[in-house]
Amino acid sequence: MNKNRLGLLQRFNIKRHFLFFAIFLLALPVVFQNNFHFDLATIWLLSATACLGLNVLVGYAGQISLAHGAFWGLGGYTSAILATRYNLPPLLCIVLSTFFVCVLSYVITRPILKLRGHYLALATLAIGIIIYLVLRNESDFTGGPDGMKVVALSVLGRPLKNVFFWYYLATSILLLCMWMANNLLASSFGRALMSINENEFVSFSLGINSETMKAFVFQFSVFLAAFSGSLYAFYAGFISPSDASFLSSLEFLIMAVLGGLGSLYGSVLGAAFVIILPQFLLFFNEYKSLLLGLIIVLVMMFAPGGMVSIIEILFFSLYNKIKSKADTGADAKAKKKHGNKNL
Amino acid sequence: MDALKVENLSKHFGGLKAIHNFSMTVAAGSIHALIGPNGAGKTTLVNCLSGLFFADKGSIRFYNQSLESLAFYQRARLGLVRTFQNLELCQHLNILENVLLGFYLSLENSLSASLFFSSKIAQQEPRVKQEALALLAELGIADYAKQLVTEVPYGVLKKMEIARILAASPKMLLLDEPVAGLNHKETDDIMAIIENLAMKGKAVLFIEHDMKCVMRLAQKITVMNFGEKLAEGSPQDIRQNDKVIAAYFGK
Ligand SMILES: Nc1ncnc2c1ncn2[C@@H]1O[C@H](COP(=O)(O)OP(=O)(O)OP(=O)(O)O)[C@@H](O)[C@H]1O
Ligand SMILES: [Mg+2]
Numbered sequence: 001m002n003k004n005r006l007g008l009l010q011r012f013n014i015k016r017h018f019l020f021f022a023i024f025l026l027a028l029p030v031v032f033q034n035n036f037h038f039d040l041a042t043i044w045l046l047s048a049t050a051c052l053g054l055n056v057l058v059g060y061a062g063q064i065s066l067a068h069g070a071f072w073g074l075g076g077y078t079s080a081i082l083a084t085r086y087n088l089p090p091l092l093c094i095v096l097s098t099f100f101v102c103v104l105s106y107v108i109t110r111p112i113l114k115l116r117g118h119y120l121a122l123a124t125l126a127i128g129i130i131i132y133l134v135l136r137n138e139s140d141f142t143g144g145p146d147g148m149k150v151v152a153l154s155v156l157g158r159p160l161k162n163v164f165f166w167y168y169l170a171t172s173i174l175l176l177c178m179w180m181a182n183n184l185l186a187s188s189f190g191r192a193l194m195s196i197n198e199n200e201f202v203s204f205s206l207g208i209n210s211e212t213m214k215a216f217v218f219q220f221s222v223f224l225a226a227f228s229g230s231l232y233a234f235y236a237g238f239i240s241p242s243d244a245s246f247l248s249s250l251e252f253l254i255m256a257v258l259g260g261l262g263s264l265y266g267s268v269l270g271a272a273f274v275i276i277l278p279q280f281l282l283f284f285n286e287y288k289s290l291l292l293g294l295i296i297v298l299v300m301m302f303a304p305g306g307m308v309s310i311i312e313i314l315f316f317s318l319y320n321k322i323k324s325k326a327d328t329g330a331d332a333k334a335k336k337k338h339g340n341k342n343l
Numbered sequence: 344m345d346a347l348k349v350e351n352l353s354k355h356f357g358g359l360k361a362i363h364n365f366s367m368t369v370a371a372g373s374i375h376a377l378i379g380p381n382g383a384g385k386t387t388l389v390n391c392l393s394g395l396f397f398a399d400k401g402s403i404r405f406y407n408q409s410l411e412s413l414a415f416y417q418r419a420r421l422g423l424v425r426t427f428q429n430l431e432l433c434q435h436l437n438i439l440e441n442v443l444l445g446f447y448l449s450l451e452n453s454l455s456a457s458l459f460f461s462s463k464i465a466q467q468e469p470r471v472k473q474e475a476l477a478l479l480a481e482l483g484i485a486d487y488a489k490q491l492v493t494e495v496p497y498g499v500l501k502k503m504e505i506a507r508i509l510a511a512s513p514k515m516l517l518l519d520e521p522v523a524g525l526n527h528k529e530t531d532d533i534m535a536i537i538e539n540l541a542m543k544g545k546a547v548l549f550i551e552h553d554m555k556c557v558m559r560l561a562q563k564i565t566v567m568n569f570g571e572k573l574a575e576g577s578p579q580d581i582r583q584n585d586k587v588i589a590a591y592f593g594k
Contacts, residue, residue: 183459188464188467189457203444204394204414206424206511207447207511
């Protein structure tokens, strides 16, 4: 099969399966047996939302960020501090915190977005670590290394702790963000974005300003990370510096790469893998990271397009089999029909 | 009226004077050829004009607007566009999508409209696809629209590159060796395309080694050697110029 048949432009397009996917997520709680399942699923969906933005950034704009865990954590902390220490209404906190993180990231990343490849990765790594250190050391505000408690999300003074509520909130946010990301990529903006990643000479020669474009996409991805991070803090009721650590940033990147760069479904799949798989590996506790690492290496070796590409290949070979069977069937029928005439 | 006016332009790479005190003008609506031996500095000149490089000194005026401080993409926005000597392609896009890229400037691109799939965005996509297909048909490559750039003949790619910049509705085109490596039929096609462009009032500055093509197309020819202007004039003048003959065939 020609690998290019599943070129970038086709990959992101989620329209065809989107309805199925939405129904799948809406119906999923049917199989949940306890609150722990709901808990895992909610964290999965929130992480997938953050990963979505990162996937657009890495998969389409070709920019690597090792700071998205920090932006997620910073979003969470800002919400937590505003709600817990200043008693602001949680919904307002989410808005303010997302806005704050976006403005901050705009200011600090503006000069470094000119960098490419390894240099950009290193610069974002440094930014992530600085954010982490500040969160860990400003104990008066953040509670230091022990983290801090976060008040429950409440609307008009009524706390919302229902597992169904959180699951469906996370689901609707993920679906909405997937729809927006798909729109973005399907538009002329998305085409221009791909040209920047593929061949910057082409984009320049057609009047596309790649620098502002990259900055836009970076902000979009930071927005999603900070927003879902804020929600996560309210959901979990607790936040600690490890949520903003380098490991957390790395996890988001692994989700995107493992799931499939440049594929929106890939983010969802990758997030499921990174969040849910470790739960099955609990009895290997000591070797958990080792196993996860091994799986990543294997997927990258045999399916560089990520888990989505495995599914695509399986699906296409199945599709071709069915099609060729149908074709030979049709041929035989046609022969039968015209057989007598030919004789 | 002058479409392009270059004065005392210089671009040095270390000790190498790729362009040195070079001046020329291209009249609006005319076809102007730039020729010279390999390494004469022709591509470097186009790079300086289009903004891929910044010249060390000298002035560039495009329809009376000075370009020196403008970036590559800003010059393209003013209507000064170029092709590349070595094809520059987006490998993962097909021919049609490559040409669609060229329409970028004339389309609604704002982040909010794109994110929420505004009605303007919904309407513009089918319309611009039609326009792109019409452009491909005009250049005779509509049959290849759905094929990936890795799957089509070189001549088609050369035409596609022209279609792509035409989509940006330029005022002036800089074509770096548009017929290099093409067969007779393809060369004739591209020559017809260039003639057609000039008739529509667009200025064309093209670099070419194929003398037959140059002599037939160009209204004016500038000859470059070692980064400097060697001669300039009508095809007749250039054909009989001793300095040009010496530069091309050795002393
Ligand atoms: N980016 C660069 N860095 C250093 N030197 C360069 C660079 N680009 C071009 N040159 C040098 O400048 C000189 C002119 O090169 P240029 O590509 O402009 O020649 P040209 O006239 O286009 O030749 P050709 O007909 O072979 O395309 C050459 O000696 C080349 O080696
Ligand atoms: Mg050249």
